[in-house]
Amino acid sequence: MTCSQMGGPCDASMTAGSEKEMMDMGWKHMEEVHPDRVSEIKQMPKEDMDKWSAEFHTKWEAMPEDEVVA
């Protein structure tokens, strides 16, 4: 998945073996590269967070297994 697919501002692509791993990698990337965005996300109300998680899950499920972008 790319950073922008996870709601981030750039197109850096990341690959992971599981949804949880993807989420962790996404966070790590955001904290390293977009700390401003992270503080914004942390201020989001819980319902927005839940919406974001649901969207993330849907996008993850829609990813073809072989779509590995190097």
Ligand SMILES: [Zn+2]
């Ligand atoms: Zn990024």
